[in-house]
Amino acid sequence: MMNKRLMVSMLMICAVAMVFPGCRRKRAPGAISLDSNQPSIVQPLDGMGTEGSGAAGSGSLAPRADVFTSGQAVSANLTAILFDFDSAQVADPERSKAEAVAQYLKSNADCVAVLEGNCDERGSAEYNMSLGERRALAVRAYLVTLGVEPARLQTRSFGAEKPIQMGHDEEAWRMNRRVEFAVMK
Amino acid sequence: MMKWMTAGCLAAVCLWSFSGMAQDVIIRKTTASKLTVDLTELRAGGSGGTVFLRTVDEDLRRSGWVVPVRTGAGYSAGGTLAAAGNGLRVPLVIQNSETRQTLFNQNVGIDNADPKRMGHRVSDAILKAVTGRRGMSGCRLVLIGASARGKELFVCDADGGNLSPLTSDGSIVLAPTWGPRGDQILYTSFRRGFADCYLLDLRSGKTHQVAQYSGMNMAGDISPNGQDAALVLSKDGNPELYIKSLSSGALTRMTQTRSVGEASPSWSPDGSQIVYVSDAAGVSSPQLYLISRGGGSRRLTTRGSQNVNPDWGANNLIAYSSRQGGRFALMVYDPALQEHRVIAQDGADYEDPSWAPDGRHIFCTRSEGYRSTIYLLDIMGDPPLKLALPVGNWRSPTCSP
Incomplete structure (x- = not known):
């Protein structure tokens, strides 16, 4: 049998133990794991950009350059392109929006754009990530046919994670199936 | 279709074996047994x-x-x-x-x-x-919870207790999964602005990058021997399934499906195959496919408008979500018998299944009225249990091995 004092101290240790796993240790820049079981390929953080290229096919995305991650945001007021349910096709009525984006990028040669693909809330989160990426890639492909340099276009899927309309109805879903344009320079 | 018990039945009923052993093992289960x-x-x-x-x-x-x-x-x-x-x-x-x-x-x-x-x-x-059976009480879950700054990873016990935060990325996290030794978590985070894949070492507390290519880098599943990660990457212009060696870094592209997308890979227990989601049939709806290590894929599911979130358990059964009649039902597929059966289907959505190491229970997300929480399902028919988690939207539970 344990006495009361022991139980109290046990519970306090327990409380500390519950909090501790949340306090992830601060990592020194460039630190590497000393654990010999650690797979060697995984790279410590703060060493970005080394994996960007690889053996790339003709459709490959350009390596992510710093301007896409740390460039200055530009307010370009470009209209989001909307998509049908479970579709990554740029529908004919939406093409004029893409043409406006191409025109903007041609007129602003110092700007680049991240094409942000989004889905409505329905369905698997992981499948929606792929679907959002395909929407962004479809818009990218169309912009390239309109003469925008591929190196100026990066894609980013948010899947169903960033709805612009919070409702749960057809109108909200329609507005959330979209590709937005984050312009930077 | 099913040699299966219905709830409340007191007579002994034959069930499949789900112990991962011979298929002719018969388990008798009654309330009294x-x-x-x-x-x-x-x-x-x-x-x-x-x-x-x-x-x-x-x-x-x-x-x-x-x-x-x-x-x-x-x-x-x-x-x-x-x-x-x-x-x-x-x-x-x-x-x-x-x-x-x-x-x-x-x-x-x-x-x-x-x-x-x-x-x-x-x-x-x-x-x-x-x-003589392995229990699940000592295992841990990694799951996704909402915080003020986005979505973070949390861990908790199998009953929902001992909940604690695991990441503080201040962004969005997706698709967490355990390494086979239970000391690593592979996941995707937007911590650097893009969807990149990371490996969190629970013993050192360090996070390592696994895939940070252009485009999307989705975490999938670490192979049973711990050597390889199945990932979904869009670096070559379309979301495709890849295997990345965690020791050499060698990357093998597994699918070539221009204009359709892959998602959610899960390794077979022997590491020879991967089940994954694709809409490759051109039917514009996600279905489950199998691919072997050496390539060569085939479609696994045909019923249901969407079949997603497969988890291939150590018991050799594949749990997944199937959209039927406007809701996601929780299903189990037995590759040996080539049989699909319903585990949970009602007015709620059952998603993100993850096998418990006992081979009998499945953790999953249950959503109803746009609120989601974590449930434990029993493939032998005991009632579903809601985990004792704080109020909030909890998703994507994955049970440690």
Whole structure:
């Protein structure tokens, strides 16, 4: 049998133990794991950009350059392109929006754009990530046919994670199936 | 379709084996057939002791195999909980009440003073001694929870207790999964602005990058031998399935499906195949596919407008979500029998299934009225259990091996 004092101290240790796993240790820049079981390929953080290229096919995305991650945001007021349910096709009525984006990028040669693909809330989160990426890639492909340099276009899927309309109805879903344009320079 | 019991049936009913062993093992399950264990000789004092005893009791009930009773039990478990250094210890004795045979007589201990963790350890020891089966009480879940700054990873025990935050990325996290040794978590985070894939080492607390290519880098699943990660990457212009060696970094592209997308890979227990989601059939709806290590894929599901979130368990069964009649039902597919069956289907959505290591239970997301929480389902028909988590939208539970 344990006495009361022991139980109290046990519970306090327990409380500390519950909090501790949340306090992830601060990592020194460039630190590497000393654990010999650690797979060697995984790279410590703060060493970005080394994996960007690889053996790339003709459709490959350009390596992510710093301007896409740390460039200055530009307010370009470009209209989001909307998509049908479970579709990554740029529908004919939406093409004029893409043409406006191409025109903007041609007129602003110092700007680049991240094409942000989004889905409505329905369905698997992981499948929606792929679907959002395909929407962004479809818009990218169309912009390239309109003469925008591929190196100026990066894609980013948010899947169903960033709805612009919070409702749960057809109108909200329609507005959330979209590709937005984050312009930077 | 099913040689399957319906709830409330008291007659013995044949079920599949789901132990991962021979398919002709027959398990009899009735309400009356659960084994009984007398826990009255299991003793512990104080409020921590109360937590310990309640945890053992609840864990055994949750296991589905055993019911604690006070009289006429087939088995007994006894011992007194005591402090041992900084930890806890019980000299645990488990006996068959009829034969008086001692099935277990060892110290069971943990090196910290957490009576709940200790309860999980003892309940798994009792279950193992009485049934020969591995319990799930000692396993941990990684799951996604909402925070003020986005979505973060959390961990908790199999009953929802001991919840604690694991990441503080301040962005969005997706698709967490455990490495086969239970000491690593592969996941995708937007911590650097794009969907990149990371490996969190739980022992060192360090996070390592696994895939940070242009486009999307979605975490998938680490192979059973811990050598490879199945990922979905869009670096070559379309989301495709890849295998990345975690030792050499070599990347093998597994699919070539221009204009359709892949998602959610899960390795077979022998590491020879991967089940994944694709809409490759051009039917514009996601379905499950199988691909072998050397390439060559085939479609697995044909019914249901969407079949997603596969998890291939160590028991060789594939749990997945199937959209039927506007809702996601929880299904299990047996590759040996080529049979699909419904585990949960009602007015809610059941998604993100993850097998518990007991091969009998499945953790999943259950959503209703745009609120989601974590449930434990029993493929042998015991009622679903809601995990005791704080109010919030919890998703994507993945059980440690």
